[in-house]
Amino acid sequence: MIAKFIDLHIHSYYSDDGEFSPADLVRMCHDRGITTMAIADHNSIKAVDEARKEAYKYHIQYINAIEVDCTYRGINLHVLGYGIDYRKNVFYDLEENILRQERSCSTKKLELTNNLGFDIQKEQLDGLSRSGIYTGEMFAEILLNDSRYKKHELLRPYRSGGNRSDNPYVNFYWDFYAQGKPNYTEIIYPSLEKAVNLITENGGVSVLAHPGNNLKGKFELLDEMIASGLQGVEAFSNYHDENTVEYFLQKSRENNLLVTCGSDFHGKTKPAIKLGETMCMIDECEIQNDLVKRGLI
Template identity: 70%
Template sequence: MNKFIDLHMHSMYSDDGEFTPTQLVEKCHAAKITIMAIADHNSVKAIDEAKKAAKEYGIHYIHATEIDCTYNGINLHVLGYGIDHKNPIFNELEENILKQELACSEEKLKLTNQLGFALDKSQLDALSANGVYTGEMFAEALLNDSRYQDHPLLKPYRENGERSDNPYVNFYWDYYAQGKPCYTEVVFPSLKETIKIINENGGVAVLAHPGNNLKGQFEVFDEMIKAGIQGVEAFSNYHDEDTVNYFLKKGREHHLLITCGSDYHGKTKPAIELGETRCIIDEHEIEAQLREYQLL
């Protein structure tokens, strides 16, 4: 089955991304991806550069962003496709979240060191371009600190450990995600507000990797559909077969836009390759839906 669509990847404009927008386009071209979208966290800065580069390679480029939001206390990621990225509201959103994340970074450092470490701020500054410290950065700093070579807490993330497939992001999920020991709260817009922003700017609101954010409570997705979610990323690198089938069935049942995305970041998620979306249907079906939603 041909794999030529990847609608979820991150550039350096995401705190945990590695490559420039142009480099991502070049990588997509090498991977024979012909329909792509860079969906940076709460940012639209990659769009103009990526769109220009994609045109040179004959790649269909779809405007996108990935907005952090909340629904009844659950942190979510919602993808906005086909947005008018020139609206200042997207920059305002990014600046507001950046301000909060800078404050949270200091708190994350304190909480991390309470786990039995003595990381210095300079170790994180060497990894961060803007002063924001992500859970993945803490993982990278700790795993490369010779003082903690044999630290028991880090063993699962080292080679052959049970969490070593994507050690940095797994460390994030285990210690910095909602409800974990080093979690710090950022006030994100609500799901309703996020859908409104996306729709008012000509976009389609799609729930990203629901298997991650709705783990153990998939039934909540039905409520989100009623709240206005228009699509679902049924095909994600994070989803096992049962999860894929659950959200594919839901998407078809409710006539939602069904998308596929690798969530490629580069070094942060080394086990994920571009185009690796676990899609089990002919991607021409997804292409047809994208045209139906006027995203191509």
């Protein structure tokens, strides 16, 4: 049996779609037998200090991390940064810039959602948001728990037995608020090149997150990204089938990239995703050894 003890893509409540505190996540990892972990919040390093202190208590190897939203050829992507010097002001500046834009877009999202025939009040959203940011997942949580919309046709796929009911909140986000969808509101993210440079210049290793999810039908763009300085690929992800895993694993080995595995655990917004479930199909000792070789643990 292949040992499973690594999860390098976890979100705390410092991500606007996360649920648990950093300390809670460390304890949860301990309970699941995870001994090497990273909390990679969206554009935020706020979890690191708390998580590192808790990980020390449980003898868990903790890797500083962030997940940077960025763009390449008009495609929104996520790049994971591992081993970063997280105390640099540049990471706080990144977070504040994106938070400012997201708060502005939240009002527009509320308007667009209510234009679909709903009546959500700002106060309902404020009851779910820690930061004044309203996510597609929050809209879904409110709507799916509002008795007025129990039989609403638009919500049917997200209810029990529906074809989008496995992760109803995030699926609602992907269907209505993601890039190219009717309620999408644009945030100006850094380019892939800038994201990679930000990570590299601050001591980290840049890894493309769940590429099968973001590069659908455009896997060949990975070669260009490698030329731009990308250093790793999250080949093992809950969003990848076996063929996708094999493609990115092979590409990584051909180009001497760091191969990582991550669940993308969030909690209630993605209930079908469990900590430590990463679709990893190789011995995780191989990943561990590469992390050591690259100075990440």
